[in-house]
Amino acid sequence: MSLTTPAARRDQSYHLHPATNLRTVQKEGPLVITRGDGVYVYDDEGRRYLEGMAGLWCASLGFSERRLAEAAYRQMCELPFYHSFAGKVPAIATELAERLIRIAPAGMGKVLFANSGSEANDTAIKLAWYVNNALGRPQKKKIISRKRAYHGVTIATASLTGLAFAHDDFDLPIERILHTDCPHYYRSAQPGETEEAFAARLAANLEQLILREGPDTVAAFFAEPVMGAGGVIVPPATYFDRIQPILRKYDILFVADEVICGFGRTGNMFGSQTFNLQPDMMTVAKALSAGYLPISATLVSNPIYDILVAQSDKLGIFGHGYTYSSHPVPAAVALEALRIYEERDIVAAVRRVGPRLQAAIRGYGAHPLIGEARGIGLIAAVELVRDKATRQSFEPKAGVAAHLVRRAQHHGAILRNMPGDIVAFSPPLIINDAEIDEMMACFGKALDETWSMVKEKGLA
Numbered sequence: 001m002s003l004t005t006p007a008a009r010r011d012q013s014y015h016l017h018p019a020t021n022l023r024t025v026q027k028e029g030p031l032v033i034t035r036g037d038g039v040y041v042y043d044d045e046g047r048r049y050l051e052g053m054a055g056l057w058c059a060s061l062g063f064s065e066r067r068l069a070e071a072a073y074r075q076m077c078e079l080p081f082y083h084s085f086a087g088k089v090p091a092i093a094t095e096l097a098e099r100l101i102r103i104a105p106a107g108m109g110k111v112l113f114a115n116s117g118s119e120a121n122d123t124a125i126k127l128a129w130y131v132n133n134a135l136g137r138p139q140k141k142k143i144i145s146r147k148r149a150y151h152g153v154t155i156a157t158a159s160l161t162g163l164a165f166a167h168d169d170f171d172l173p174i175e176r177i178l179h180t181d182c183p184h185y186y187r188s189a190q191p192g193e194t195e196e197a198f199a200a201r202l203a204a205n206l207e208q209l210i211l212r213e214g215p216d217t218v219a220a221f222f223a224e225p226v227m228g229a230g231g232v233i234v235p236p237a238t239y240f241d242r243i244q245p246i247l248r249k250y251d252i253l254f255v256a257d258e259v260i261c262g263f264g265r266t267g268n269m270f271g272s273q274t275f276n277l278q279p280d281m282m283t284v285a286k287a288l289s290a291g292y293l294p295i296s297a298t299l300v301s302n303p304i305y306d307i308l309v310a311q312s313d314k315l316g317i318f319g320h321g322y323t324y325s326s327h328p329v330p331a332a333v334a335l336e337a338l339r340i341y342e343e344r345d346i347v348a349a350v351r352r353v354g355p356r357l358q359a360a361i362r363g364y365g366a367h368p369l370i371g372e373a374r375g376i377g378l379i380a381a382v383e384l385v386r387d388k389a390t391r392q393s394f395e396p397k398a399g400v401a402a403h404l405v406r407r408a409q410h411h412g413a414i415l416r417n418m419p420g421d422i423v424a425f426s427p428p429l430i431i432n433d434a435e436i437d438e439m440m441a442c443f444g445k446a447l448d449e450t451w452s453m454v455k456e457k458g459l460a
Protein backbone atom coordinates (compact mmCIF):
# COMPACT_ATOMS: atom_id res chain seq x y z
CA MET A 1 0.00 0.00 0.00
CA SER A 2 0.96 3.59 -0.44
CA LEU A 3 0.86 4.30 3.27
CA THR A 4 4.47 3.57 3.92
CA THR A 5 6.15 4.84 0.79
CA PRO A 6 8.73 7.66 1.00
CA ALA A 7 6.57 9.84 -1.23
CA ALA A 8 3.55 9.42 1.07
CA ARG A 9 5.63 10.21 4.18
CA ARG A 10 7.07 13.31 2.53
CA ASP A 11 3.59 14.50 1.64
CA GLN A 12 2.44 14.03 5.24
CA SER A 13 5.22 16.38 6.37
CA TYR A 14 4.28 19.31 4.18
CA HIS A 15 0.89 19.09 2.54
CA LEU A 16 -2.47 20.23 3.90
CA HIS A 17 -5.09 18.32 1.90
CA PRO A 18 -8.41 19.74 0.76
CA ALA A 19 -11.69 17.86 1.28
CA THR A 20 -10.03 15.12 3.31
CA ASN A 21 -10.22 13.63 6.80
CA LEU A 22 -6.94 15.13 7.94
CA ARG A 23 -6.50 12.66 10.80
CA THR A 24 -6.88 9.70 8.47
CA VAL A 25 -4.45 11.04 5.90
CA GLN A 26 -2.00 11.80 8.72
CA LYS A 27 -2.22 8.20 9.93
CA GLU A 28 -2.46 6.37 6.63
CA GLY A 29 -0.82 8.73 4.15
CA PRO A 30 -2.24 9.63 0.74
CA LEU A 31 -2.30 7.45 -2.34
CA VAL A 32 0.46 9.10 -4.35
CA ILE A 33 -0.32 9.18 -8.08
CA THR A 34 2.61 9.66 -10.41
CA ARG A 35 1.36 9.19 -13.95
CA GLY A 36 -1.63 8.49 -16.16
CA ASP A 37 -2.44 6.60 -19.32
CA GLY A 38 -5.88 6.52 -20.94
CA VAL A 39 -8.48 5.86 -18.23
CA TYR A 40 -5.78 4.61 -15.85
CA VAL A 41 -3.53 6.27 -13.28
CA TYR A 42 -0.47 4.74 -11.56
CA ASP A 43 0.77 5.11 -7.99
CA ASP A 44 4.33 5.60 -6.82
CA GLU A 45 4.82 1.83 -6.60
CA GLY A 46 3.64 1.28 -10.15
CA ARG A 47 0.19 -0.06 -9.28
CA ARG A 48 -2.50 0.69 -11.85
CA TYR A 49 -6.00 2.00 -11.13
CA LEU A 50 -8.93 2.54 -13.45
CA GLU A 51 -10.00 6.11 -12.60
CA GLY A 52 -13.73 5.59 -12.21
CA MET A 53 -14.29 9.24 -11.23
CA ALA A 54 -12.24 10.91 -13.99
CA GLY A 55 -10.32 12.41 -11.05
CA LEU A 56 -12.93 14.86 -9.76
CA TRP A 57 -15.52 14.35 -12.53
CA CYS A 58 -13.25 16.27 -14.89
CA ALA A 59 -10.63 14.26 -16.83
CA SER A 60 -13.11 13.50 -19.60
CA LEU A 61 -10.39 12.65 -22.14
CA GLY A 62 -8.43 10.47 -19.74
CA PHE A 63 -4.89 11.04 -18.54
CA SER A 64 -2.71 10.98 -21.65
CA GLU A 65 -4.25 13.17 -24.36
CA ARG A 66 -1.13 14.55 -26.05
CA ARG A 67 -3.04 17.08 -28.13
CA LEU A 68 -3.93 18.95 -24.95
CA ALA A 69 -0.32 18.92 -23.77
CA GLU A 70 0.85 20.17 -27.15
CA ALA A 71 -1.79 22.91 -27.25
CA ALA A 72 -0.53 24.13 -23.86
CA TYR A 73 3.09 24.01 -25.00
CA ARG A 74 2.37 25.88 -28.23
CA GLN A 75 0.44 28.57 -26.37
CA MET A 76 3.19 28.87 -23.73
CA CYS A 77 5.70 29.55 -26.49
CA GLU A 78 3.43 31.94 -28.38
CA LEU A 79 1.88 33.99 -25.55
CA PRO A 80 2.26 32.58 -22.03
CA PHE A 81 0.22 35.28 -20.33
CA TYR A 82 -2.14 38.01 -21.19
CA HIS A 83 -5.35 39.31 -19.69
CA SER A 84 -8.68 40.76 -20.67
CA PHE A 85 -8.86 43.75 -18.30
CA ALA A 86 -9.25 47.33 -19.52
CA GLY A 87 -9.86 46.73 -23.19
CA LYS A 88 -7.25 44.04 -23.97
CA VAL A 89 -7.71 40.39 -24.82
CA PRO A 90 -5.51 37.38 -25.63
CA ALA A 91 -6.72 36.29 -29.09
CA ILE A 92 -7.17 32.69 -28.05
CA ALA A 93 -9.73 33.67 -25.37
CA THR A 94 -11.94 35.23 -28.06
CA GLU A 95 -11.78 32.00 -30.03
CA LEU A 96 -12.77 29.97 -26.99
CA ALA A 97 -15.63 32.32 -26.09
CA GLU A 98 -16.98 32.12 -29.64
CA ARG A 99 -16.81 28.33 -29.68
CA LEU A 100 -18.47 28.04 -26.29
CA ILE A 101 -21.38 30.24 -27.34
CA ARG A 102 -21.70 28.24 -30.56
CA ILE A 103 -22.22 24.96 -28.67
CA ALA A 104 -24.08 26.36 -25.65
CA PRO A 105 -27.86 26.07 -25.36
CA ALA A 106 -29.83 28.81 -27.07
CA GLY A 107 -30.00 32.00 -25.08
CA MET A 108 -26.42 32.23 -23.91
CA GLY A 109 -24.76 35.32 -25.37
CA LYS A 110 -21.46 36.16 -23.66
CA VAL A 111 -18.73 34.39 -21.69
CA LEU A 112 -16.79 35.55 -18.63
CA PHE A 113 -13.84 33.34 -17.71
CA ALA A 114 -12.47 32.36 -14.30
CA ASN A 115 -10.37 29.55 -12.85
CA SER A 116 -12.67 27.19 -10.97
CA GLY A 117 -16.25 26.09 -10.70
CA SER A 118 -16.54 27.92 -7.39
CA GLU A 119 -15.41 31.17 -8.97
CA ALA A 120 -17.80 30.77 -11.89
CA ASN A 121 -20.73 30.30 -9.50
CA ASP A 122 -19.50 33.09 -7.22
CA THR A 123 -19.50 35.30 -10.29
CA ALA A 124 -23.07 34.28 -11.12
CA ILE A 125 -24.18 35.24 -7.59
CA LYS A 126 -22.47 38.62 -7.90
CA LEU A 127 -24.07 39.20 -11.31
CA ALA A 128 -27.53 38.38 -9.96
CA TRP A 129 -27.03 41.00 -7.23
CA TYR A 130 -25.46 43.55 -9.60
CA VAL A 131 -28.21 43.19 -12.19
CA ASN A 132 -30.94 43.73 -9.61
CA ASN A 133 -29.23 46.87 -8.33
CA ALA A 134 -28.99 48.06 -11.91
CA LEU A 135 -32.72 47.43 -12.35
CA GLY A 136 -33.53 49.45 -9.23
CA ARG A 137 -34.54 46.41 -7.18
CA PRO A 138 -31.97 46.51 -4.37
CA GLN A 139 -34.11 44.27 -2.15
CA LYS A 140 -34.23 41.39 -4.73
CA LYS A 141 -31.09 39.56 -3.58
CA LYS A 142 -31.88 36.19 -2.02
CA ILE A 143 -30.57 33.13 -3.78
CA ILE A 144 -32.33 29.77 -3.64
CA SER A 145 -30.26 26.63 -3.84
CA ARG A 146 -31.21 23.07 -2.91
CA LYS A 147 -30.40 20.71 -0.07
CA ARG A 148 -27.52 18.45 -1.13
CA ALA A 149 -26.47 20.79 -3.94
CA TYR A 150 -22.76 21.28 -4.55
CA HIS A 151 -21.79 24.61 -6.07
CA GLY A 152 -18.32 25.14 -4.60
CA VAL A 153 -16.57 26.23 -1.42
CA THR A 154 -15.87 29.96 -1.58
CA ILE A 155 -17.77 31.83 1.14
CA ALA A 156 -20.77 32.43 -1.10
CA THR A 157 -20.74 29.18 -3.07
CA ALA A 158 -20.17 27.05 0.04
CA SER A 159 -23.31 28.77 1.30
CA LEU A 160 -25.14 27.61 -1.83
CA THR A 161 -23.79 24.12 -1.33
CA GLY A 162 -26.43 22.23 0.64
CA LEU A 163 -24.13 19.80 2.44
CA ALA A 164 -23.19 20.04 6.11
CA PHE A 165 -19.46 19.56 5.63
CA ALA A 166 -19.26 22.79 3.62
CA HIS A 167 -20.88 24.79 6.44
CA ASP A 168 -19.85 23.20 9.75
CA ASP A 169 -17.61 25.50 11.81
CA PHE A 170 -17.07 27.81 8.83
CA ASP A 171 -19.87 30.12 10.07
CA LEU A 172 -21.84 29.39 6.89
CA PRO A 173 -24.20 29.76 5.14
CA ILE A 174 -24.17 33.53 4.82
CA GLU A 175 -27.41 35.50 4.89
CA ARG A 176 -29.71 35.66 1.87
CA ILE A 177 -29.05 32.07 0.81
CA LEU A 178 -32.00 29.65 1.07
CA HIS A 179 -32.22 25.91 0.44
CA THR A 180 -35.27 24.24 -1.02
CA ASP A 181 -35.97 20.49 -1.38
CA CYS A 182 -33.56 18.02 -2.88
CA PRO A 183 -35.36 16.25 -5.76
CA HIS A 184 -34.45 12.75 -4.62
CA TYR A 185 -37.43 10.55 -5.42
CA TYR A 186 -36.06 7.43 -3.69
CA ARG A 187 -35.49 9.24 -0.37
CA SER A 188 -38.18 11.90 -0.32
CA ALA A 189 -41.24 10.71 -2.26
CA GLN A 190 -44.28 9.84 -0.20
CA PRO A 191 -45.71 6.30 -0.34
CA GLY A 192 -47.50 5.78 -3.64
CA GLU A 193 -46.45 9.16 -5.01
CA THR A 194 -45.49 9.11 -8.72
CA GLU A 195 -42.38 10.93 -9.96
CA GLU A 196 -44.63 13.53 -11.55
CA ALA A 197 -46.62 14.07 -8.36
CA PHE A 198 -43.38 14.30 -6.39
CA ALA A 199 -42.04 16.90 -8.85
CA ALA A 200 -45.30 18.87 -8.58
CA ARG A 201 -45.10 18.82 -4.78
CA LEU A 202 -41.49 20.09 -4.81
CA ALA A 203 -42.42 22.83 -7.27
CA ALA A 204 -45.31 23.85 -4.99
CA ASN A 205 -42.91 23.92 -2.03
CA LEU A 206 -40.56 26.14 -4.01
CA GLU A 207 -43.39 28.51 -4.84
CA GLN A 208 -44.45 28.64 -1.20
CA LEU A 209 -40.89 29.45 -0.16
CA ILE A 210 -40.76 32.27 -2.70
CA LEU A 211 -44.10 33.64 -1.53
CA ARG A 212 -43.08 33.36 2.13
CA GLU A 213 -39.84 35.24 1.52
CA GLY A 214 -41.49 37.70 -0.87
CA PRO A 215 -40.93 37.29 -4.63
CA ASP A 216 -39.45 40.79 -4.75
CA THR A 217 -36.63 39.58 -2.46
CA VAL A 218 -35.57 36.53 -4.50
CA ALA A 219 -32.93 37.07 -7.21
CA ALA A 220 -31.89 33.66 -8.50
CA PHE A 221 -32.26 29.90 -8.33
CA PHE A 222 -29.20 27.68 -8.79
CA ALA A 223 -29.36 24.04 -9.86
CA GLU A 224 -27.11 21.31 -11.20
CA PRO A 225 -29.03 19.42 -13.92
CA VAL A 226 -27.91 16.19 -12.20
CA MET A 227 -26.71 16.78 -8.64
CA GLY A 228 -23.17 15.43 -8.42
CA ALA A 229 -21.32 15.60 -5.11
CA GLY A 230 -24.63 15.47 -3.23
CA GLY A 231 -24.99 11.86 -4.40
CA VAL A 232 -25.66 11.75 -8.17
CA ILE A 233 -29.33 12.65 -8.02
CA VAL A 234 -31.13 12.57 -11.35
CA PRO A 235 -34.22 14.78 -11.22
CA PRO A 236 -37.59 12.99 -11.32
CA ALA A 237 -39.71 13.21 -14.47
CA THR A 238 -41.11 16.74 -15.13
CA TYR A 239 -39.16 18.30 -12.23
CA PHE A 240 -37.54 21.13 -14.19
CA ASP A 241 -40.67 21.52 -16.35
CA ARG A 242 -42.49 22.41 -13.14
CA ILE A 243 -39.73 24.54 -11.59
CA GLN A 244 -38.93 26.80 -14.53
CA PRO A 245 -42.38 28.41 -15.00
CA ILE A 246 -42.36 29.35 -11.30
CA LEU A 247 -39.00 31.09 -11.69
CA ARG A 248 -40.30 32.95 -14.73
CA LYS A 249 -43.51 33.89 -12.95
CA TYR A 250 -41.60 35.65 -10.17
CA ASP A 251 -38.83 37.04 -12.39
CA ILE A 252 -36.14 34.92 -10.73
CA LEU A 253 -32.95 34.21 -12.68
CA PHE A 254 -32.18 30.56 -13.35
CA VAL A 255 -28.50 29.61 -13.09
CA ALA A 256 -27.66 26.14 -14.43
CA ASP A 257 -24.48 24.80 -12.82
CA GLU A 258 -23.06 22.65 -15.61
CA VAL A 259 -19.69 22.17 -13.89
CA ILE A 260 -20.16 18.37 -13.88
CA CYS A 261 -22.85 17.88 -16.52
CA GLY A 262 -21.27 20.12 -19.17
CA PHE A 263 -19.49 18.63 -22.20
CA GLY A 264 -21.20 15.32 -22.68
CA ARG A 265 -21.53 13.70 -19.26
CA THR A 266 -25.33 13.16 -19.44
CA GLY A 267 -25.44 12.13 -23.11
CA ASN A 268 -25.92 15.63 -24.53
CA MET A 269 -23.36 18.40 -24.77
CA PHE A 270 -25.02 20.02 -21.73
CA GLY A 271 -27.29 18.77 -18.98
CA SER A 272 -29.51 21.74 -19.85
CA GLN A 273 -30.29 19.97 -23.15
CA THR A 274 -30.94 16.63 -21.44
CA PHE A 275 -33.51 18.22 -19.12
CA ASN A 276 -34.78 21.00 -21.39
CA LEU A 277 -33.51 23.89 -19.27
CA GLN A 278 -33.58 27.51 -20.41
CA PRO A 279 -31.14 29.15 -18.00
CA ASP A 280 -30.33 32.86 -17.81
CA MET A 281 -26.77 32.02 -16.79
CA MET A 282 -24.75 28.85 -17.03
CA THR A 283 -21.50 27.91 -15.32
CA VAL A 284 -18.93 25.45 -16.69
CA ALA A 285 -15.50 24.21 -15.55
CA LYS A 286 -13.90 20.75 -15.16
CA ALA A 287 -14.36 19.08 -18.60
CA LEU A 288 -14.09 22.49 -20.27
CA SER A 289 -10.35 21.76 -20.31
CA ALA A 290 -10.78 18.01 -19.69
CA GLY A 291 -9.33 18.92 -16.28
CA TYR A 292 -5.87 19.53 -17.76
CA LEU A 293 -5.64 23.15 -16.63
CA PRO A 294 -7.83 25.25 -14.34
CA ILE A 295 -10.43 27.22 -16.26
CA SER A 296 -14.12 27.97 -15.78
CA ALA A 297 -16.70 30.25 -17.29
CA THR A 298 -19.95 32.00 -16.49
CA LEU A 299 -22.14 32.27 -19.59
CA VAL A 300 -24.80 34.97 -19.54
CA SER A 301 -27.79 35.77 -21.73
CA ASN A 302 -27.66 38.84 -23.95
CA PRO A 303 -30.36 40.65 -21.91
CA ILE A 304 -28.14 40.28 -18.82
CA TYR A 305 -25.12 41.43 -20.79
CA ASP A 306 -27.00 44.53 -21.96
CA ILE A 307 -27.73 45.45 -18.34
CA LEU A 308 -24.03 45.10 -17.47
CA VAL A 309 -23.08 47.37 -20.36
CA ALA A 310 -25.56 50.01 -19.24
CA GLN A 311 -24.06 49.83 -15.72
CA SER A 312 -20.66 50.75 -17.13
CA ASP A 313 -22.19 54.03 -18.31
CA LYS A 314 -23.15 54.68 -14.71
CA LEU A 315 -20.23 53.20 -12.74
CA GLY A 316 -17.39 53.65 -15.22
CA ILE A 317 -16.22 50.03 -15.01
CA PHE A 318 -17.52 46.48 -14.68
CA GLY A 319 -15.59 45.84 -11.49
CA HIS A 320 -15.21 42.08 -11.56
CA GLY A 321 -12.64 39.64 -12.98
CA TYR A 322 -9.49 37.80 -12.01
CA THR A 323 -5.85 38.15 -13.04
CA TYR A 324 -6.23 34.78 -14.72
CA SER A 325 -9.67 35.35 -16.30
CA SER A 326 -9.06 34.55 -20.01
CA HIS A 327 -5.54 33.19 -19.32
CA PRO A 328 -4.31 32.11 -22.76
CA VAL A 329 -2.81 28.74 -21.77
CA PRO A 330 -5.89 27.10 -20.20
CA ALA A 331 -7.93 28.78 -22.93
CA ALA A 332 -5.80 27.04 -25.59
CA VAL A 333 -6.21 23.72 -23.82
CA ALA A 334 -9.97 24.21 -23.49
CA LEU A 335 -10.26 25.14 -27.16
CA GLU A 336 -8.40 21.98 -28.12
CA ALA A 337 -10.61 19.91 -25.80
CA LEU A 338 -13.73 21.35 -27.46
CA ARG A 339 -12.28 20.52 -30.89
CA ILE A 340 -11.65 16.94 -29.76
CA TYR A 341 -15.18 16.63 -28.36
CA GLU A 342 -16.52 17.66 -31.75
CA GLU A 343 -14.13 15.63 -33.93
CA ARG A 344 -14.61 12.45 -31.92
CA ASP A 345 -18.29 13.13 -31.28
CA ILE A 346 -17.99 12.73 -27.55
CA VAL A 347 -21.77 12.94 -27.13
CA ALA A 348 -22.23 9.91 -29.41
CA ALA A 349 -19.51 8.08 -27.46
CA VAL A 350 -21.36 8.68 -24.19
CA ARG A 351 -24.61 7.49 -25.76
CA ARG A 352 -22.84 4.35 -26.97
CA VAL A 353 -21.16 3.27 -23.71
CA GLY A 354 -23.43 5.00 -21.16
CA PRO A 355 -26.15 2.32 -21.39
CA ARG A 356 -23.57 -0.35 -20.53
CA LEU A 357 -22.64 1.46 -17.33
CA GLN A 358 -26.28 2.11 -16.45
CA ALA A 359 -27.25 -1.52 -17.10
CA ALA A 360 -24.33 -2.79 -15.03
CA ILE A 361 -25.20 -0.49 -12.11
CA ARG A 362 -28.84 -1.48 -12.23
CA GLY A 363 -27.83 -5.11 -12.48
CA TYR A 364 -26.61 -4.77 -8.90
CA GLY A 365 -29.96 -3.31 -7.82
CA ALA A 366 -31.11 -6.64 -6.39
CA HIS A 367 -28.07 -6.95 -4.10
CA PRO A 368 -29.13 -6.86 -0.42
CA LEU A 369 -26.84 -3.88 0.26
CA ILE A 370 -28.10 -1.69 -2.57
CA GLY A 371 -31.13 0.48 -1.94
CA GLU A 372 -31.02 2.39 -5.19
CA ALA A 373 -28.92 2.24 -8.37
CA ARG A 374 -29.25 5.39 -10.47
CA GLY A 375 -27.65 7.54 -13.13
CA ILE A 376 -27.74 8.79 -16.69
CA GLY A 377 -25.15 8.84 -19.46
CA LEU A 378 -21.74 8.31 -17.85
CA ILE A 379 -22.63 9.39 -14.33
CA ALA A 380 -24.07 6.92 -11.85
CA ALA A 381 -24.29 5.92 -8.21
CA VAL A 382 -25.46 3.23 -5.86
CA GLU A 383 -26.87 3.98 -2.42
CA LEU A 384 -26.07 1.39 0.22
CA VAL A 385 -28.70 0.64 2.85
CA ARG A 386 -28.89 -1.34 6.04
CA ASP A 387 -32.42 -2.55 5.29
CA LYS A 388 -33.64 -2.72 1.71
CA ALA A 389 -37.33 -2.90 2.66
CA THR A 390 -37.37 0.12 4.99
CA ARG A 391 -34.52 1.95 3.17
CA GLN A 392 -32.88 2.50 6.55
CA SER A 393 -29.33 3.82 6.26
CA PHE A 394 -26.25 2.65 8.11
CA GLU A 395 -24.79 4.67 10.95
CA PRO A 396 -22.47 7.18 9.23
CA LYS A 397 -19.68 6.19 11.63
CA ALA A 398 -19.77 2.59 10.34
CA GLY A 399 -18.19 3.88 7.12
CA VAL A 400 -19.74 1.21 4.93
CA ALA A 401 -19.38 3.01 1.58
CA ALA A 402 -15.87 4.13 2.54
CA HIS A 403 -15.01 0.48 3.13
CA LEU A 404 -16.39 -0.46 -0.29
CA VAL A 405 -14.38 2.27 -1.98
CA ARG A 406 -11.19 1.14 -0.21
CA ARG A 407 -11.80 -2.45 -1.37
CA ALA A 408 -12.49 -1.28 -4.94
CA GLN A 409 -9.19 0.60 -4.87
CA HIS A 410 -7.48 -2.54 -3.66
CA HIS A 411 -8.92 -4.34 -6.69
CA GLY A 412 -7.79 -1.58 -9.04
CA ALA A 413 -10.63 0.93 -9.47
CA ILE A 414 -10.91 4.40 -7.97
CA LEU A 415 -14.50 5.26 -7.02
CA ARG A 416 -15.83 7.85 -4.56
CA ASN A 417 -18.02 7.56 -1.50
CA MET A 418 -20.27 10.37 -0.37
CA PRO A 419 -22.35 11.15 2.70
CA GLY A 420 -25.31 8.76 2.90
CA ASP A 421 -23.26 5.71 1.92
CA ILE A 422 -23.41 6.56 -1.75
CA VAL A 423 -20.77 5.29 -4.17
CA ALA A 424 -20.35 7.35 -7.34
CA PHE A 425 -19.10 6.52 -10.83
CA SER A 426 -18.08 9.19 -13.32
CA PRO A 427 -15.38 7.70 -15.56
CA PRO A 428 -13.53 9.50 -18.35
CA LEU A 429 -15.86 9.85 -21.34
CA ILE A 430 -13.33 7.93 -23.48
CA ILE A 431 -13.94 4.75 -21.48
CA ASN A 432 -14.74 1.69 -23.62
CA ASP A 433 -16.92 -1.37 -23.01
CA ALA A 434 -14.09 -3.57 -21.71
CA GLU A 435 -12.97 -0.86 -19.30
CA ILE A 436 -16.52 -0.41 -18.00
CA ASP A 437 -16.68 -4.17 -17.41
CA GLU A 438 -13.34 -4.04 -15.60
CA MET A 439 -14.49 -1.16 -13.39
CA MET A 440 -17.72 -2.96 -12.56
CA ALA A 441 -15.86 -6.19 -11.80
CA CYS A 442 -13.73 -4.33 -9.24
CA PHE A 443 -16.90 -2.82 -7.82
CA GLY A 444 -18.62 -6.24 -7.69
CA LYS A 445 -15.77 -7.80 -5.71
CA ALA A 446 -15.70 -4.83 -3.35
CA LEU A 447 -19.48 -5.03 -2.90
CA ASP A 448 -19.34 -8.71 -1.93
CA GLU A 449 -16.49 -8.06 0.50
CA THR A 450 -18.41 -5.16 2.01
CA TRP A 451 -21.47 -7.38 2.41
CA SER A 452 -19.32 -9.93 4.24
CA MET A 453 -17.93 -7.19 6.49
CA VAL A 454 -21.44 -5.89 7.22
CA LYS A 455 -22.63 -9.39 8.18
CA GLU A 456 -19.53 -10.17 10.25
CA LYS A 457 -19.86 -6.96 12.24
CA GLY A 458 -23.63 -7.40 12.59
CA LEU A 459 -24.27 -4.01 10.96
CA ALA A 460 -27.26 -5.16 8.92
Ligand SMILES: Cc1ncc(COP(=O)(O)O)c(C=O)c1O
Nearest residue numbers: 116117118150151152228259260
Ligand atom coordinates in the same frame (compact mmCIF):
# COMPACT_ATOMS: atom_id res chain seq x y z
C1 LIG B 1 -21.58 21.05 -9.78
C2 LIG B 1 -20.35 21.70 -9.25
N1 LIG B 1 -20.28 23.02 -9.18
C3 LIG B 1 -19.20 23.66 -8.72
C4 LIG B 1 -18.09 22.96 -8.29
C5 LIG B 1 -16.90 23.69 -7.75
O1 LIG B 1 -15.85 23.62 -8.64
P1 LIG B 1 -14.34 23.88 -8.14
O2 LIG B 1 -13.97 22.75 -7.26
O3 LIG B 1 -13.58 23.91 -9.43
O4 LIG B 1 -14.34 25.19 -7.46
C6 LIG B 1 -18.10 21.56 -8.35
C7 LIG B 1 -16.93 20.78 -7.91
O5 LIG B 1 -16.97 19.58 -7.80
C8 LIG B 1 -19.26 20.92 -8.83
O6 LIG B 1 -19.32 19.59 -8.86
